[in-house]
Amino acid sequence: MKIFLLLLPAMSIIVLLFFGGLLIGLMRSFNYMPVIGLTDPDFSAYVAVFTDREFYLSFMLTFHIAFTSTVISSILAIGAALLLRRSFAGRAIVNFLFQLNLTVPHLVGAIGMLYLFSQSGSFARLAAEWGMITKPSDFPALVFDPYAIGIILQYVWKEIPFIGVIILANMQSIGEDYESVARSLGASKWQTFRYVLLPLIFPGVLSASVMVFAFTFGAYEIPAILGANFPAALPVLAYRKYTDVDLAARPEAMAMAIVIAILSAVMIYFYVRYSRRRVRG
Amino acid sequence: MxxxxxxxxxxxxxxxxxxxxxxxxxxxxxxxxxxxxxxxxxxxxxxxxxxxxxxxxxxxxxxxxxxxxxxxxxxxxxxxxxxxxxxxxxxxxxxxxxxxxxxxxxxxxxxxxxxxxxxxxxxxxxxxxxxxxxxxxxxxxxxxxxxxxxxxxxxxxxxxxxxxxxxxxxxxxxxxxxxxxxxxxxxxxxxxxxxxxxxxxxxxxxxxxxxxxxxxxxxxxxxxKRPVDEATARFFGGHNFIEGSATGTRYEGAIGTLQLPEGVPQGPGKLTFRPENLALGADPSTPNTLTATIKDKIYLGTQTRLKLSVGSQIIDIITNPNQVETATPGQTLTVTLPPEALWMLNS
Incomplete structure (x- = not known):
């Protein structure tokens, strides 16, 4: 009873704001919106979402962005953590620099990307200065591009220190003795990493990368700034519907938001299951 | 192999x-x-x-x-x-x-x-x-x-x-x-x-x-039996280190003259012996036997520790509790240090 009372403030916020918001979104996605006279719930918004070709293209793009960013940043973060846990001269400084961009907001990072990598950005200008290109379109399209390279670059840049810091702390609390045991039992350096260190840090890698996946799958601002117009990432598509002048498009936006949430949950479930079997089995 | x-x-x-x-x-x-x-x-x-x-x-x-x-x-x-x-x-x-x-x-x-x-x-x-x-x-x-x-x-x-x-x-x-x-x-x-x-x-x-x-x-x-120095003896629980010097198998020093085993390091140094290798209550004329006064008695369950004074020196001995049940501080008794229990440490 006491525990229940103590948890009440936190729980009420979660229940009211999160589940409340979810409930309203859910009702609207079923076309139940009494304010504009919609009182008969139906599935028409979902039908509209699932029959729209753009939705599938957007889904594939968003999955590509989230999956690629998560995998690349996880692998690079593990590598960075492996280097940073060694002792070397200047380690404190390197460690500080490594974590520095944790403090930079995503939005600021995205604008930086825009300035640096767009076809009229700093790198393009440098390339033109050195005679490597003659006009802006000669510079590879790294932002607003169909492969979402700019978005992925931005996410990787931002998430490596996030995952890296978690894994580094993880590695430091595990220590090096398990690896010493493995080496003395005849494991090579690679085998030691594959069969001992990786499974040991795996829970940390998993939870950090799940957070990154969920975030990159559902985030709006980066694809809105750095993404191509068509197909747009799912959150961008949902927001467009939401701000459509036609209020009737709003249920469709809500349906899309609900679908994004369900898809994230399902994909995370399979990701966790599959990777656990691969690494620890 | x-x-x-x-x-x-x-x-x-x-x-x-x-x-x-x-x-x-x-x-x-x-x-x-x-x-x-x-x-x-x-x-x-x-x-x-x-x-x-x-x-x-x-x-x-x-x-x-x-x-x-x-x-x-x-x-x-x-x-x-x-x-x-x-x-x-x-x-x-x-x-x-x-x-x-x-x-x-x-x-x-x-x-x-x-x-x-x-x-x-x-x-x-x-x-x-x-x-x-x-x-x-x-x-x-x-x-x-x-x-x-x-x-x-x-x-x-x-x-x-x-x-x-x-x-x-x-x-x-x-x-x-x-x-x-x-x-x-x-x-x-x-x-x-x-x-x-x-x-x-x-x-x-x-x-x-x-x-x-x-x-x-x-x-x-x-x-x-044969520690190389005082630090070694102490690490193994040795307590007794008494000034003196060895000539052949003869010790002379702060607690008198005693017979030593063969092969002890020669010259000035410290006499050492384990607290548990001594015998109590022998006739004072027995070789290597000293008269001592009990300074303190500590009961340790399976054994009893006695602090004895011999002249100006304190020696530490461990014995069977039954053997010293009635002993009290201030009492005098004899303690025998068998030659094979003794060793010299060079300083």
Whole structure:
């Protein structure tokens, strides 16, 4: 009873704001919106979402962005953590620099990307200065591009220190003795990493990368700034519907938001299951 | 079957001014069980890691059967280390833990299964292969760690404080298990410990390391009978150090004249003797017998400790409680110091 009372403030916020918001979104996605006279719930918004070709293209793009960013940043973060846990001269400084961009907001990072990598950005200008290109379109399209390279670059840049810091702390609390045991039992350096260190840090890698996946799958601002117009990432598509002048498009936006949430949950479930079997089995 | 030889092994950690290990030399004959004994921080674990190849020495050499192994990677040395906290891989079953070394050597899975079964039989845990390490007691975990080490048939086995995490009753069981496996397989074994009792109980020979230097390398009883200096004697619980000098087998000093055994170091120094090797209540005319006054009496359960004054000196003795039940401080009695219980330390 006491525990229940103590948890009440936190729980009420979660229940009211999160589940409340979810409930309203859910009702609207079923076309139940009494304010504009919609009182008969139906599935028409979902039908509209699932029959729209753009939705599938957007889904594939968003999955590509989230999956690629998560995998690349996880692998690079593990590598960075492996280097940073060694002792070397200047380690404190390197460690500080490594974590520095944790403090930079995503939005600021995205604008930086825009300035640096767009076809009229700093790198393009440098390339033109050195005679490597003659006009802006000669510079590879790294932002607003169909492969979402700019978005992925931005996410990787931002998430490596996030995952890296978690894994580094993880590695430091595990220590090096398990690896010493493995080496003395005849494991090579690679085998030691594959069969001992990786499974040991795996829970940390998993939870950090799940957070990154969920975030990159559902985030709006980066694809809105750095993404191509068509197909747009799912959150961008949902927001467009939401701000459509036609209020009737709003249920469709809500349906899309609900679908994004369900898809994230399902994909995370399979990701966790599959990777656990691969690494620890 | 490996003769391990450590020559002038030294380790200075980066940034340290004092060496953690200072020119340690040891010969460990094939198949012997040797203890590296010393207080924590004396360089024992550093030595083990250098033998295993997990740490590079600053100078010196480690040879197996006369061949230097310093350039060999840890996985090629045939040295397996069992850590004090066992370090079983927590996400693997007991059987997978034991089979780990074989899997790394890419042995056929059916063969691994067979040998793991045999090994678990040897450490008397035949039915626990499917469990996770967290479901085992400390003693069981240690046996799994031992099985995991022995299954790869190492040339040299290194044990880090093998008995110190165990209850008193498990200690002897484990001691017997380690000794019998080690003898059966003939593996040259080195273990480190800070506990002199653990060293004495388990080892054929003990190397005492104090302040990064080796003090004495000898059979266990020699540390009690013939310590090389006061620090060594004190580490083994010695209390009695009395000024004097030895000429042949004759001691003369602060507590009179006594007969010494053959071979004691000559000249001025300190007389030492174990508190437990003395006899009380002999006739005052018996050789090597002194008259003493009881200063203090401390009851320790299975034994009683007496502080006796002989002239201006205090000597410490340990005796059977029944023998001194009625003794009280202030009383005088006779104490006999048999020559074979005496030793001289050069100053």
């Amino acid at each position: 490996t003769h391990v030889s450590i020559k002038e092994l030294t380790k200075v950690y980066p940034g340290a001014t004092e060496p953690s290990l200072d020119r340690l030399s040891l010969e460990i004959p094939t198949g012997e069980l040797t203890a590296l004994l010393g207080p924590s921080g004396c360089g024992k674990t550093t030595t083990m890691k250098m033998i295993a190849g997990l740490l590079e020495p600053t100078s010196g050499d480690v040879t197996f059967d006369g061949r230097s192994v310093l350039r060999d990677k840890p996985e090629h040395r045939g040295v397996v280390m069992v850590f004090q906290n066992y370090l079983l891989f927590p996400y693997m079953s007991v059987a997978d833990n034991v089979g780990f070394g074989l899997k790394m050597r890419k042995i056929d899975p059916a063969e691994i299964k067979r040998r793991v079964g045999e090994m678990l039989e040897m450490v008397k845990l035949p039915d626990l292969g499917d469990r996770k390490p967290s479901a085992l007691s400390g003693g069981q975990q240690q046996r799994v760690a031992l099985a995991r080490a022995l299954i790869v048939q190492p040339n040299v086995l290194l044990l880090d404080e093998p008995l110190s995490n165990l209850d008193a009753h498990l200690r002897f069981e484990m001691r017997d298990l380690i000794r019998s496996l080690q003898q059966d397989m003939g593996i040259t074994t080195i273990f480190v410990t800070h506990d002199q009792e653990e060293a004495v109980v388990l080892a054929d020979r003990v190397a005492l390391i104090l302040d990064g230097k080796m003090k004495q390398y000898d059979a266990p009883d020699a540390f009690y």
